[in-house]
Amino acid sequence: MSNHIIDPTKWVDRYSDYLYNFTIVRVNDHEVAQDLISETFLAGLKSAKNFKGEASERTWLISILKRKIIDHYRKTNSNKGKAEVRMQYSSEDSEGDWLEERVKDPFDKTAEDTIENTELGDAIYNCLDLLPSKQSTIFKMKTIDNFDTEAICNEFNITPSNLWVIIHRARTSLATCLEKNWL
Amino acid sequence: MKLLQKLMIDCETSAHYCDKAQYNEATGMERIQLKIHILFCKICKSHTIRNSKLTSACNKASLATMPKTDKEALRAKLNKEMSK
Known part of the structure; x- marks a missing residue:
């Protein structure tokens, strides 16, 4: 029995903050997060007729978003992306300062904490x-x-x-x- | 005696100052009044601890919201798509 109904006109008000927070901690890039959420909403809109109402609207959107995030990582890790060496400097001034890259992570911050x-x-x-x-x-x-x-x-x-x-x-x-x- | 009266606050005021303190908006005097109040009031003391825990949880989770301009852009995109 379908318990939940779909209402795309309320998606931005209801779920944009939740989806944004969910995405930004996983992709760590504002532009990418924005694109993924936009793609999620559009994909949701396209497949709205397939929504059975068994899960809540938010759970359904999150499941679409998860697929989008996985696709994003697949894309960046494919072919050429894999071979690239990415250097991240803390600021423009420190570009080329390799010591910056060698500083170890703080003791009190582990992967489990993240x-x-x-x-x-x-x-x-x-x-x-x-x-x-x-x-x-x-x-x-x-x-x-x-x-x-x-x-x-x-x-x-x-x-x-x-x-x-x-x-x-x-x-x-x-x-x-x-x-x-x-x- | 007057100073003592000024320093004493009721539980409702203490809860208000406690909320303000979470956002660093309580004045020095309000902080002192809150500290004195929770010395004597166990309920407010536990409320203050709980409230501070919530603040540190929110800080630890580094929460983010979507910027307003991006929300508007997204809304417009969605509306355009729906009107097709």
Whole structure:
């Protein structure tokens, strides 16, 4: 029985932040992330008639996005890409400074930490999805995008006290949700 | 005596200052008032610890959102595709 319905007009509002966070930690490039999400939405639109409604719309989009990310890595690792030696310098000035490349990774940062942080990010976004949309948007603007209190108040036409009440409710719900699903 | 009264705050104010402190928006005085309050209030103390844990979790996860201009571009692209 189909429980979920598809509504592409709401995709950008509902899922763009979640998909972007999901992609950026995996491809580490803004432009590539943007392209992959755009391709995901277009592919979703094309195959909308195949959506059975067994999974949620977001799960369905994520499964398309995962395929796109795998394809992206396949493409970059194919043929010529594999043979290329890529040098990354911390800044333009340090170009050619090989010592920069030889600095070892910090002791306290391991591959496990990176995986854990990626999963934590996904868990936070899952919990953010359970909040009312206004709370979630304001929390994201304040916490992730570091917007000023005044800027958010102007955008939503609310007073600073209203904003802090919304932030407080969002933080409390988020902490409860994360305690259940993460800690 | 007046100073002591000024330093004492209620739980609701303490929760507000605690939220502000998470975004480095609490003043020095508000921080002192919060610290004094949680010395005596166990519930607010545990709330403050929980709130700080959430802040460090958010920092650790290095969350990102899609820039607004990119969202608009994506919306336009999607709308164009849907109208075909």
